[in-house]
Amino acid sequence: MKKTDLALSLILTVALCGLAIALSPWVKVARADAPTTDEEAQRRTVADIRNLGTAMFSWLTDQVGAAAAGQSEKPNPPEVDFADYPEISHADLETILLPDYIVSVPELDGWESPYEVYLNTVNPMAEKVMSIRSPGRDGVFSDTAYTVTSFDPESFDEDIVWADGFFIRWPQKDR
Numbered sequence: 411m412k413k414t415d416l417a418l419s420l421i422l423t424v425a426l427c428g429l430a431i432a433l434s435p436w437v438k439v440a441r442a443d444a445p446t447t448d449e450e451a452q453r454r455t456v457a458d459i460r461n462l463g464t465a466m467f468s469w470l471t472d473q474v475g476a477a478a479a480g481q482s483e484k485p486n487p488p489e490v491d492f493a494d495y496p497e498i499s500h501a502d503l504e505t506i507l508l509p510d511y512i513v514s515v516p517e518l519d520g521w522e523s524p525y526e527v528y529l530n531t532v533n534p535m536a537e538k539v540m541s542i543r544s545p546g547r548d549g550v551f552s553d554t555a556y557t558v559t560s561f562d563p564e565s566f567d568e569d570i571v572w573a574d575g576f577f578i579r580w581p582q583k584d585r
Contacts, residue, residue, distance in 0.1 A: 444522070445520045448521075448547055448566040449563075450520065451519070451520025451521050451547065451566070452520060452546075452563065452566060452570070452581055453520070454519075454520040455519040455520040455521070455544045455546075455570055456570060456577075456580065456581065458516040458519065458520075458525070459525070459542050459543075459544065459570060459572045459577075460572070460577075461512065461516075462512065462515065462516060462525075462527070462542055463540070463542055463572045463575070465507050465511035465512035465515075466507070466511075466527075466529060466540045466542075467540070467575055468511045469506060469507060469510075469511050470534050470539060470540065473534045474534050474535055487558065487573075488557065488558060489555055489556065489557050489558065490538075490541065490555065490556050490558070490571065490573045490578045491554060491555040491556075492526070492528065492541060492543070492554045492555070492556075493554055493555075494538045495528035495529075495530065495538055495539075495540070495541045495573070496528060496529070496530050496531075496532070497526065497527070497528050498527055498528060498529040498531070500515065500517050500524075500527070502531075503515050503527055503529065506529070506531065519544040519545075519546075519570075520544075521544075521546070521547045521549065521566075523544065523545050523546075523549040525542055525543065525544055526542070526543050526551070527540075527541075527542050528540060528541045528542070538573070538574060539574055540573065540574060541571070541572060541573035541574065541578075542571075542572045542573075543569055543570065543571045543572070543579075544569065544570045544571075545569055546566055546567045546568050546569055546570060547566035547567050548566075548567040550567075551569055552568070552569050553569075556569070556571050556578050556579050558576075558578050558579075559579065560579075560580050560581065560582035561579060561580070561581060561582070562581070562583070562584075563581035563582065563583055565581070568581070
C-alpha cells in the first residue's frame with residue numbers, strides 16, 4: 411500500500427468521524443426501553459411524572475416536617491401557572507433527590523422530550539413549591555398556565571402536568 415493511499419484512508423476516516431460527531435445532536439438514538447407506541451409513551455410519561463413527583467414530595471416533607479405532609483389535603487387549584495414556580499436543572503434535581511428519594515431522575519418523557527421541572531428549594535413552605543410537565547408527543551408546550559382538567563387519552567400532543575401533589579392535566583377517558 412502506498413503512503414498516499416494510507417494518508418487518503420486516514421483523512422477519509424477522520425472526516426467520517428468528524429461528520430458523525432457533528433451530526434450526533436440531531437440523531438435520536440432509540441433507547442432499549444423506549445416505548446414503541448404513543449399509548450406506551452404516554453403511560454411511561456405519566457408514571458415518570460408520578461414517581462418524580464412522589465420523590466419531590468418526600469424531599470419536601472423531610473425539609474419542612476409534618477407541615478408539608480398536610481399540603482396534599484389542599485384542594486386542587488382551578489389553574490396553575492408555571493410562571494409562579496422556580497425552574498430547577500436536571501443536575502440540581504439529581505443532587506437533591508439521589509439516592510435517598512428516587513433511584514434515577516428521568517430526564518426525557520416517553521416521546522424523548524425533556525421534562526420541565528420546577529422546585530422551590532429556597533422557600534419550601536411557599537404555596538407553590540413543585541411542578542413537572544411534559545409537552546406530549548409534539549414536543550411543544552401549549553401554554554404556561556393550565557386549567558385543572560383531564561383530556562382524551564388519544565390526544566397524545568396534550569401536555570401532561572403535575573403540581574404540588576396533583577395532576578393538573580392528565581389523560582383519562584370520559585366516564
